[in-house]
Amino acid sequence: MAKNKVSDRHKHHKESPIPRGSLLAIGGSESKGGKELSEEQEKNTDFKDEEILKYFISSLKGSDPMVLVVPTASTEPEESAKDYIEEFHKLGIKNVEVLDIRNRMDARKPEFLEMVERAAGIMITGGDQLRLTSILGGSPVLQLMKERYTYDEGFIIAGTSAGAAAMSTPMIYEGETQGGYIKGDVRITTGLEFLKNVAIDTHFIQRGRIVRVSQCIATNPGCIGIGLEEDTAICVTKGNEVKVLGSGLVTIVDGLGITETNIYEIKTGEPFSVRDMKVHLLAAGDTYSLPIYDQLHI
């Protein structure tokens, strides 16, 4: 009997809007062309120069599309924006503007809202993801970005490094670069939440971050961990369809099947353990569906 009632309720799930835009979460250090290759990139016969940024460009709708660069995560926003302006110009985009939001007051200004309204795509640069959530959290500019992502067909929001980490809740910040096996040593807060129940971590293999993501997932196995290697990205469409691109691997940490963890039994400062996480390593072209069991959105 319980089973039938549950099934009936599931019919209502479609009521939540399926996003018409897409997300491009990049693990940092994406190829910008003309730079020296890493050892892995040298060895990778599938390596394509500027693959990820070219994908971003190719997704933009309209003629002469405007790309909006958001350097808010960076403490050197001018330099950070300049890199992307040059790169996008090189890739044939003439119309590049900068959403130069440096504090919470900026995030309410009509001129910035108007820029978000005109953009065909957004590129959120690297820096510190905590700057993004502390400055943009709950702001009119963020809300408008979410509305455009939800309702505007083909609208794309890209983020690299901090810009990718901030896209979802939970958001990891300032965990130990190596390690993360000590309870409490991984700092988590809510992200900008274009996705939910997903923890995106970046520079993933480069910085050995699977342990910190696992600690995050152990505290609530209802969330999926996604580790993005450098020059590697996921494109998310319809809110949950994931496709991998770029030269490295994407690590998926699925905790739904966790059978045991001591995270709630040990004290802060003690090493944690966890059993039966499911881990996937995905390469360019691979696809993955984020669980939508929680599409009640409550």
Next chain:
Amino acid sequence: MAKNKVSDRHKHHKESPIPRGSLLAIGGSESKGGKELSEEQEKNTDFKDEEILKYFISSLKGSDPMVLVVPTASTEPEESAKDYIEEFHKLGIKNVEVLDIRNRMDARKPEFLEMVERAAGIMITGGDQLRLTSILGGSPVLQLMKERYTYDEGFIIAGTSAGAAAMSTPMIYEGETQGGYIKGDVRITTGLEFLKNVAIDTHFIQRGRIVRVSQCIATNPGCIGIGLEEDTAICVTKGNEVKVLGSGLVTIVDGLGITETNIYEIKTGEPFSVRDMKVHLLAAGDTYSLPIYDQLHI
């Protein structure tokens, strides 16, 4: 022009289901009758013995309603459940069962799903909120609770102390009891998420926790902090309509208007600061609407 487009999009917000059930988040140590009163309760001429639990009982639908006690947060689940069984019997509820989930495997068992299906209301006891998220996160039992909360008119989920803290995302756990003014000293993860963008803290005035909630809100001002004093509760209906009951105060910390914070500029271990939080102190009978600006649920 931007303005019109935004308004149009807002029309779609109603698509997300409005919960038909209600939540009762209690700050811990709710009056169970026949116990010694605290100094504040003695002085409070409005104090009513067992007010909060009587409200819970009065909300239950049906004749001979079944109350399901969830003692999973407690390391002494039998004792914890026994207290509530006795209390509910005393208040005239004959039909009390215990959802004795002690680990992740339990949270998938059909017999527990069946109990959740039969319950008229759920009471989540105190203990450690991290036990609740680590054990129930992403589980079939949690999903069924969410479905019942969303679709079943009059279904009520109560939680006290840890049971209240775990109801929403972000969830604070193991922050310093006093203080919380040091960056990184407040641990946050995702909660069971019957509510979102709300941080519920408990034993609030008793344990001086406004600072740790403020740190949580500063990291993402898109979230509202709700501090529940002991023997004080909020009842949440329609997903965002809050009403206060009980003998103490509820503290609301609204960070949407934050103009400045150094949380993204300082290092872990340094004291943080924040300006222009809005704080409300509400007493029994007062109401408050949680912002629904984010009802896109993305």
